Structures are given as C-alpha cells and as structure tokens.
Amino acid sequence: MEDVASHATKEDCWVILHDRIYDLTHFLSRHPGGAAVILKVAGRDGTAAFAAIHPPDMVDILPESACVGQLDPEAAAARKASAEVDPEEKERRLRIAKCPPLEACFNLMDFESAAQTALSPEAWAYYSSGSDDEISLRDNRAAFQRIWLRPRVMVNVLNVDISTHILGHPASLPLYISATALGRLGHPDGEIALTRGAATTAIPQMLPTLASCSLKEMTDARADGQVQFYQLYVAQDRDHTARLIRAAEDRGCKGLFITVDAPQLGRREKDMRMKFIEEAPKEQDDSTAGRNEGAARAISSFIHPGLAWEDIPWFRSITRMPIILKGIQCGEDAVKAAHAGVDGIVLSNHGGRQMDTAPSGIEALAESVAALSAAGVPPGQMELYMDGGVRRGSDIFKALALGATAVGIGRPLLYAMSAYGSDGVVRAIRILQDELIMTMRLMGTPTVQDIQPGHVNARMVSVHSSSVPEDSLSRALYKPLVAPKSKL
Numbered sequence: 001m002e003d004v005a006s007h008a009t010k011e012d013c014w015v016i017l018h019d020r021i022y023d024l025t026h027f028l029s030r031h032p033g034g035a036a037v038i039l040k041v042a043g044r045d046g047t048a049a050f051a052a053i054h055p056p057d058m059v060d061i062l063p064e065s066a067c068v069g070q071l072d073p074e075a076a077a078a079r080k081a082s083a084e085v086d087p088e089e090k091e092r093r094l095r096i097a098k099c100p101p102l103e104a105c106f107n108l109m110d111f112e113s114a115a116q117t118a119l120s121p122e123a124w125a126y127y128s129s130g131s132d133d134e135i136s137l138r139d140n141r142a143a144f145q146r147i148w149l150r151p152r153v154m155v156n157v158l159n160v161d162i163s164t165h166i167l168g169h170p171a172s173l174p175l176y177i178s179a180t181a182l183g184r185l186g187h188p189d190g191e192i193a194l195t196r197g198a199a200t201t202a203i204p205q206m207l208p209t210l211a212s213c214s215l216k217e218m219t220d221a222r223a224d225g226q227v228q229f230y231q232l233y234v235a236q237d238r239d240h241t242a243r244l245i246r247a248a249e250d251r252g253c254k255g256l257f258i259t260v261d262a263p264q265l266g267r268r269e270k271d272m273r274m275k276f277i278e279e280a281p282k283e284q285d286d287s288t289a290g291r292n293e294g295a296a297r298a299i300s301s302f303i304h305p306g307l308a309w310e311d312i313p314w315f316r317s318i319t320r321m322p323i324i325l326k327g328i329q330c331g332e333d334a335v336k337a338a339h340a341g342v343d344g345i346v347l348s349n350h351g352g353r354q355m356d357t358a359p360s361g362i363e364a365l366a367e368s369v370a371a372l373s374a375a376g377v378p379p380g381q382m383e384l385y386m387d388g389g390v391r392r393g394s395d396i397f398k399a400l401a402l403g404a405t406a407v408g409i410g411r412p413l414l415y416a417m418s419a420y421g422s423d424g425v426v427r428a429i430r431i432l433q434d435e436l437i438m439t440m441r442l443m444g445t446p447t448v449q450d451i452q453p454g455h456v457n458a459r460m461v462s463v464h465s466s467s468v469p470e471d472s473l474s475r476a477l478y479k480p481l482v483a484p485k486s487k488l
C-alpha cells in the first residue's frame with residue numbers, strides 16, 4: 001500500500017481496482033468522466049468509487065500493460081476484514097440511519113422523500129434530474145392527473161386478479177422494472193437489488209446496457225423462472241453492438257428493448273451542475289474532458305446517433321429475441337414501428353431526461369393508439385407499453401385503459417433500493433399491487449381484460465393548459481432547478 005501511495009500525482013498515477021493495481025497515468029486524459037475523479041483516488045484503493053459507476057469487467061478496456069501488479073490475496077483479504085469501512089460507505093450508512101423506517105413508506109413518493117436523505121448529492125442529482133427546464137419531467141406526473149376515472153358499480157369484485165402477460169411471460173401485475181443506469185451509485189448491490197425485488201414480486205426486469213453490475217452478475221442473480229429483458233444502447237461499433245445482443249440472448253434475456261430516444265443525451269442540468277461543483281476545487285486537474293458534463297453524458301459518449309429505421313432488419317437478422325423500440329413519442333412513429341414489424345413499442349420520454357416539452361408517455365400512448373387505429377394496424381399486432389411518472393396503481397389502470405399491455409417504472413424503484421435495498425423494492429411493488437387491486441375493485445373491473453377505454457375520460461390529456469387539483473405529494477418533493485451562487 002505504501003508503494004501504491006507513492007504514485008499519486010497526475011504525472012504518475014496508480015489506483016487499486018478490485019485488488020489489482022493499475023497505472024492510469026496515460027488514461028487520465030482519455031477518461032470520459034474526466035481526470036479529476038481518478039486523481040481523487042490516486043495512490044489509493046479506488047474500488048468503491050469505480051464500482052458505483054462501472055461494472056467490474058470495465059477494466060478490460062485498459063491495455064494489459066496498465067496492470068502493474070496485484071495485491072497479495074491473503075493480505076488483501078485480511079485488509080478487507082480488518083480495514084476501516086470506506087469513508088464514502090461510512091457516510092452512506094450514516095445517511096441511511098436517518099431515513100424513516102421502511103414501514104413508514106405508504107406510497108411511492110415516500111420512497112423519493114427517503115432517497116433524498118439516503119443518496120449522496122451526486123447520486124441524487126443523477127437520478128432525479130430531467131432535461132432543460134424539466135417540463136416533461138413534471139408533466140409525466142401531471143398528465144395522469146388530467147385523466148379522470150369513470151367507475152362502474154354493482155359488479156362482483158370479490159376476487160380481483162391483477163396478473164397478466166408481458167411479451168408472453170407471466171407477470172404478477174402489469175408492471176416491469178425499466179432500465180436505469182448506474183445502480184451502484186445508489187446502493188452497493190446496484191441492479192442486483194432490483195433483480196431480487198423483481199424475483200420476489202414476480203415482475204420482469206429490464207437490464208440496462210449502462211448498468212454498474214456486469215451482465216453476468218445480473219443474470220446470475222436471476223431466480224428460477226424469473227424474466228429479464230435487455231435494454232440496448234446502440235454503439236457506433238456494429239460488432240460491439242452485436243456482441244452485446246448475443247451476450248444478452250445467451251444469458252437468457254427474453255426481449256431486446258432498443259432505446260431510440262437518445263442519439264444524444266439530454267442536458268440534465270442538475271447532474272451537470274453537481275459534476276461541476278464536485279470537480280471545481282481540483283486545481284491540479286487541467287484536463288477539461290467531461291468536466292461539466294455530468295455522470296450521464298460522461299458514460300454515454302459511445303451511443304450511435306446514426307441509428308435509423310433501416311437498421312431494424314439488421315437487428316432481426318442477429319437475434320431471436322422479440323424487438324421493442326423504447327422511446328417512441330408520437331403517433332406517426334408508432335405507425336412506422338408497426339410497419340417496420342417490431343414486436344412492441346414503449347411510449348416514453350425517458351423519464352423527462354431527453355427532449356424537454358416532449359409529451360409524457362401516457363399522452364403519447366393515447367395519441368399512438370388513435371394513429372395506429374387510423375392507419376388500420378390491427379390491435380394486438382404490436383404490444384404497447386408506456387413509462388414515465390407512474391406512481392400509483394390508478395396510473396397503471398389508466399395506461400391499461402388507454403391500450404397499454406403494461407407499464408415500466410424507473411426512479412421510484414431506484415429510490416426504494418437506495419434507501420432500503422431489495423426490501424424497499426419489494427415494498428414499493430407491493431404498494432402498487434395493493435393500489436391496483438383497490439382501483440380495479442372500485443372501478444368494477446375484476447381482471448385486467450375487463451379494463452376498457454370507457455373507464456377513463458382522457459379528453460384533457462393533451463391539453464397542457466388545463467388546471468388540475470394540486471398534487472401536493474410530488475410537488476413538495478420536487479427540487480427546483482437553481483442558478484449558480486454568486487461569489488459575494
């Protein structure tokens with residue numbers, strides 16, 4: 001350790017990652033997240049900071065010569081057993097101790113409130129941010145509140161069955177965990193905590209390309225019969241993309257969700273500003289790479305902006321998995337997707353993180369169903385999903401009434417995981433199950449097949465000026481964007 005500690009400058013920078021010692025001096029200027037984050041752990045064990053962002057196999061991108069040694073395994077094990085807890089982990093545990101007990105969470109917004117305490121400011125900024133003025137982010141919630149329910153009474157609702165099928169696979173309710181990058185930023189178990197929560201509650205999980213766990217870790221954690229899908233960011237390098245798809249298929253993923261709304265990552269200013277604050281005092285870092293880009297942009301520079309409709313047959317030619325396009329945002333593109341012969345689409349604005357003032361997923365769903373019908377696309381030819389702002393069982397009901405097979409959720413489960421690990425994920429999903437059962441009972445729809453367009457009044461969903469009663473829970477939790485502070 002003393003030897004490693006003597007290489008702690010930008011001219012000579014060694015870092016320990018997963019018990020191996022790397023000379024990162026030449027990599028500093030090429031690191032997409034900037035040199036400063038590496039220099040922060042120069043001469044030390046940087047595993048905790050590395051693992052929060054990267055899967056363990058990410059070190060394979062370094063040339064072999066970068067590895068200058070390995071910690072003696074016995075000494076490394078003894079060090080881990082006796083060593084003080086990593087300072088960042090220590091801080092995390094202190095923050096977790098301040099969270100309310102899990103039993104005090106009664107709705108999905110309660111998890112968001114707990115996560116504001118549990119997460120580091122950097123992780124909070126990355127998870128919670130939306131793009132530009134965050135108008136689409138807020139409208140994802142508000143759009144559900146512009147849709148009103150039309151309950152039916154005198155229906156026998158003694159037994160309510162909320163189970164369904166997603167891409168032909170059974171699910172305990174019409175819900176899947178959508179792909180969200182960088183799980184270990186919120187919890188040391190990362191995406192695996194979501195895998196465990198999904199297994200306990202019997203819903204599918206979509207694995208992100210940019211997970212902080214490796215594909216092997218996430219698929220090894222799968223329980224018997226558990227369903228996982230794979231979310232794909234298409235890289236410039238076709239061979240690399242093909243390898244990702246084959247690996248996902250070989251490892252048992254049951255559907256390929258190609259993200260189509262991110263040829264460039266949106267400007268997420270909370271994330272960018274946090275990165276700037278983090279790095280600003282590091283006077284010794286004269287590299288500008290990634291300096292104020294935020295976590296999101298730093299990890300996504302490989303995404304190919306050239307992805308186009310003509311590429312669909314190529315995906316078909318290399319996989320047997322059903323193909324679903326994630327991030328369709330208008331009726332015209334829904335029709336194009338149907339004509340392209342994909343198996344499904346997700347109406348989504350990426351949790352309000354891409355094009356600001358793009359419509360919410362629920363609004364795009366209503367528009368797309370009408371457009372598909374007008375274009376003569378037979379209902380059921382293509383499965384429809386939506387995500388963005390789903391926080392209540394009644395939101396799931398509204399999406400189903402408008403034509404969705406199921407909905408995805410992102411942030412609420414990241415928040416539940418960050419504050420309470422997989423127990424939190426399970427409780428959050430159970431809350432949605434309870435709320436959906438109650439909604440279906442009060443709506444007079446004992447099964448998901450009974451839910452019909454006539455159960456909702458969605459006339460106002462695309463009217464953005466309508467006033468709706470204040471949603472005090474999510475409003476109170478929303479942290480407005482801030483301007484830079486003056487030096488005086």
Ligand SMILES: Cc1cc2nc3c(=O)[nH]c(=O)nc-3n(C[C@H](O)[C@H](O)[C@H](O)COP(=O)(O)O)c2cc1C
Pocket residue numbers: 126127128140178179180181208209210231259326348349350351352353387388389390408409410411412414
């Ligand atoms: C922190 C975070 C990371 C995300 N990462 C990805 C990603 O890597 N790929 C992707 O297709 N979508 C990603 N998304 C979008 C989600 O899959 C989903 O569309 C969105 O979170 C749904 O909105 P909700 O958070 O309101 O539930 C991410 C969302 C968040 C909040």
